[in-house]
Amino acid sequence: MQPVSGSPAPDFSATQPNTRLDLQRIRQARQEISRVFRDTPQFLSATLGDVLGCELVIKLETANPIGCFKGRGTEVAMSRLASSSGPMAAVCASAGNLGQALAYSGRARGIAVSVIAGKGANAAKIERIHRLGGTVELVDGDIENARERAREIAARGDAFLVEDSENLDTCEGAGTIGLELVEGLDRIDTVLLALGGGALATGVGHVFKTLSPATDVVCIQPRGAPALAQSWRARSIATTDRTDTIADGVAGRFPIAAVLDDLLATADHVPLVEEASIVEGMRMFYRHAALVTEPSAALGVAAILEDPARYRGKRVAAVICGSNVLPDTFRAWMQG
Amino acid sequence: MQPVSGSPAPDFSATQPNTRLDLQRIRQARQEISRVFRDTPQFLSATLGDVLGCELVIKLETANPIGCFKGRGTEVAMSRLASSSGPMAAVCASAGNLGQALAYSGRARGIAVSVIAGKGANAAKIERIHRLGGTVELVDGDIENARERAREIAARGDAFLVEDSENLDTCEGAGTIGLELVEGLDRIDTVLLALGGGALATGVGHVFKTLSPATDVVCIQPRGAPALAQSWRARSIATTDRTDTIADGVAGRFPIAAVLDDLLATADHVPLVEEASIVEGMRMFYRHAALVTEPSAALGVAAILEDPARYRGKRVAAVICGSNVLPDTFRAWMQG
Numbered sequence A, B: 001m002q003p004v005s006g007s008p009a010p011d012f013s014a015t016q017p018n019t020r021l022d023l024q025r026i027r028q029a030r031q032e033i034s035r036v037f038r039d040t041p042q043f044l045s046a047t048l049g050d051v052l053g054c055e056l057v058i059k060l061e062t063a064n065p066i067g068c069f070k071g072r073g074t075e076v077a078m079s080r081l082a083s084s085s086g087p088m089a090a091v092c093a094s095a096g097n098l099g100q101a102l103a104y105s106g107r108a109r110g111i112a113v114s115v116i117a118g119k120g121a122n123a124a125k126i127e128r129i130h131r132l133g134g135t136v137e138l139v140d141g142d143i144e145n146a147r148e149r150a151r152e153i154a155a156r157g158d159a160f161l162v163e164d165s166e167n168l169d170t171c172e173g174a175g176t177i178g179l180e181l182v183e184g185l186d187r188i189d190t191v192l193l194a195l196g197g198g199a200l201a202t203g204v205g206h207v208f209k210t211l212s213p214a215t216d217v218v219c220i221q222p223r224g225a226p227a228l229a230q231s232w233r234a235r236s237i238a239t240t241d242r243t244d245t246i247a248d249g250v251a252g253r254f255p256i257a258a259v260l261d262d263l264l265a266t267a268d269h270v271p272l273v274e275e276a277s278i279v280e281g282m283r284m285f286y287r288h289a290a291l292v293t294e295p296s297a298a299l300g301v302a303a304i305l306e307d308p309a310r311y312r313g314k315r316v317a318a319v320i321c322g323s324n325v326l327p328d329t330f331r332a333w334m335q336g
Helices: A023-031 A046-052 A071-082 A097-107 A123-131 A143-155 A168-184 A199-211 A227-234 A257-266 A275-289 A295-306 A327-335 B023-031 B046-052 B071-082 B097-107 B123-131 B143-155 B168-184 B199-211 B227-234 B257-266 B275-289 B295-306 B327-335
Strands: A042-044 A055-060 A089-093 A112-118 A135-139 A190-194 A216-222 A315-320 B042-044 B055-060 B089-093 B112-118 B135-139 B190-194 B216-222 B315-320
Touching (some): A046 A055, A046 A295, A071 A089, A089 A097, A089 A143, A097 A112, A097 A123, A112 A143, A123 A135, A123 B046, A135 A143, A168 A199, A190 A295, A216 A295, A227 A257, A295 A315, A327 B327, B023 B168, B023 B199, B055 B168, B071 B089, B071 B097, B097 B112, B112 B143, B190 B199, B190 B295, B199 B257, B227 B257, B295 B315
Parallel strands (some): A055 A315, A089 A112, A190 A216, B055 B315, B112 B135
Antiparallel strands (some): B042 B055
16 A cells, blocks of 8 residues: 555554564564574474364473573573673572573573572472572562562662563563464464463563454463452452462462553453363373473463363464473372 | 596585485475474483483474474475375375374375274374374284285385385485484584484484584384394394384384495494383483473483493483373373
8 A cells, every 4th residue: 555645654563552562672582582492393283172172283382491481581681681781690580480591591691690589489490590500599488579589689789680571571582482473373363371470471462462463362370379360350450468379480469560551452361260270281281292381381271171162163372381390299280 | 625627526425424315305305394393492401411411402303293203204205295296195004103294294285195003003193193184004913014015005006105214205304303403503422313114313314424423323222122223233134023112113023124224324323222211211301301202202311321321421412203102101101
C-alpha cells in the first residue's frame, strides 16, 4: 500500500503491544546469546498430542549446560554488562535456575557472580551453581527474602543486580523463544507459558502479540503460588503471605508492578492449576515423550488437563522451561 | 600454496579414509535433512562429566518427532528417492527406530512406507510407526528374518529397499552428526558411538577421520550382540546364532561386508560392554543429566564405566542416539 501524500509515515511499532519490551531489541538479543541456548528443538509430539487431544508442539529449553531457559536472559544481561563501564560483578536472587544461568553467563565473560537463595532452595540447583563457579549465599526465608538481600548488595554499588523479570534483558532474552516459534512454524493457535516472575510470559507473549496476534497466549501459575495471576485478574498488584507448590521455579509472592503491566498487555488467559495436575503433566511428558521435566515445565500440560475443551484440536506449543529436579523426588512423582 | 606447473591437481580426497562414504556427499546430505533432525543440541554436562571423570559433551539426537537419530539417514534416502524415477514406495526391516524414521520421511514426501519387524520388536516403537502412517508387517524371528523379507519385497520391484548401513544414504545422513560436532567444538578427544548395523559408527567415523583424525573413534557393542565387533577384530565377517541384550536397537547377527570394510577404516577401538554397565549408563543419564535414553544410547557411558582410564580427563562426546523405551521397562531399570 502506498502512503497517501501528506499522511504520517507508517508506524510499524503500533503493531506491538504496549509493554516495556521491543521487538527490535529482542531480535538484537538473539545475537548476544551463545549458540548453546539458542535455536532449541521444536517438534510435534504425535504421541503426547494424541493423549491430550491437540496437536502438541514441544519447545525444549532443557538440552543445555544448565537445564533451563534462563540462559537466554542472562546471556543478554551479561553481554551488555561486559561491554559497559559497570562493575564486573553481578548478583541475583534465585531459587536455583536463574542462579545457574547467571553463573554460566558471568563466568563466560569474566564476571563474578553471587547468587542469593532461601535456605529451602532445591539442593541440586545450588550444587550446580557452585560447579559453574558462582558464589551462593543462603538467607532465612524464601525467594522474597533473597530478593531483598540481593538488592542490598547491589545498592552498595559492588554488583549489577539481575532482578528476574524486572530486568528487561531477562524478558527480552526469554522473548527469543517466541521468535524461534513464530519463525519455525506456520501457525500456532495457543502458546503455553509458565508464569513465575513474568519474564518468560511477557517476553514470549510480546513476540506473539506482535507477530502472531491471533495466538492465544496462556500463562499458568500453580494455585499454591497465585500472586501474579491474581494481580492480572484484579489489574492491580496482589501479594500472598506464603507459597505452597512443588513448582519452586515459579513460586513468588510479590509481583513487580511494571511486569504486571506488561502481562496485562500480552496474556489472554491466566489459569491457576492444581498440584495433582502438575504431577500428572510431568508423568505425561515422561511416559509419552521420554522427557524429564521440572514441575514448572508441566504447568502447560496441567492447564490442558484441567480445561481440555479450550485446547481440543488446536495446535498448542508448550515451552519446556526446565528439567532441574532431584532424581529421587522425580521418581516419587512418577510412581505416585 | 601455488600448484607447481605440470604437477597433478591437489588431491584433497587423499585426506579421507578409504570407505564408501564421501565428505562432499555428507555435506550435501545436510541440505536434504529437515531442520527438525539437524543442528541438534551439543553441550557440556558438567555434572555427569564430573561423575565419569572426563569432560563430557552430550550430542542429543532424541528431541525430534521420532526420538532417535535415524531421521537423518531416511531424510536423505527419501529425498533422493522422491527426485528419482523409482517407485514412490519404500521398505525396510527395523526393530523400530529406522521404521519410525522412514515412515516420517516417506510421508513428508508422499512415499508409501512398509516396515518389516520381528514379532518380538519393541511395542512402543511399532505403535509409533503406525501413528506416522507406515504399514507394519511382523514376521517370525528377529531382525535378520525381517531383513530377508524386506529384500524379497524390494526384489519384486515394488519398493525401494532401505537396508540400514548398507544403504549409503543412511551412513551419510548419520555422518552429518559428525560435521556438527567438528564444526561446533574446537576439540574432541574421543567420540563414543553405538555400533549396530554400522551407519552411525562409519558415518560419524568417516567425518572425524577426515576432519579431526586425532580423535579416538570408539564404537561400542553389547557383549550380547557382538557380531560386528568380532568381525572388526577378526578383519573378516563373523556371525552369531542369537543375540541377548536389552539394546534392541543394535542387536544384529549378520554384519554386512562393505560396512565392515568401512568400519575397519574408521574405528580406532571397538569394545564390548556388559548389560549391567548399559543399565548403569542409563541410570547416570537419568540421574545426572535428566535424560531418558534407550539402552543403545548408553553404550558409550557403559564403555567409560568399564575402562575409565582410557577416558580420564579427556573431552569425550557421547551421541545420545535414541530415547524410545517402554516407560515401565525404563522405570524398572532405574530402580534395579
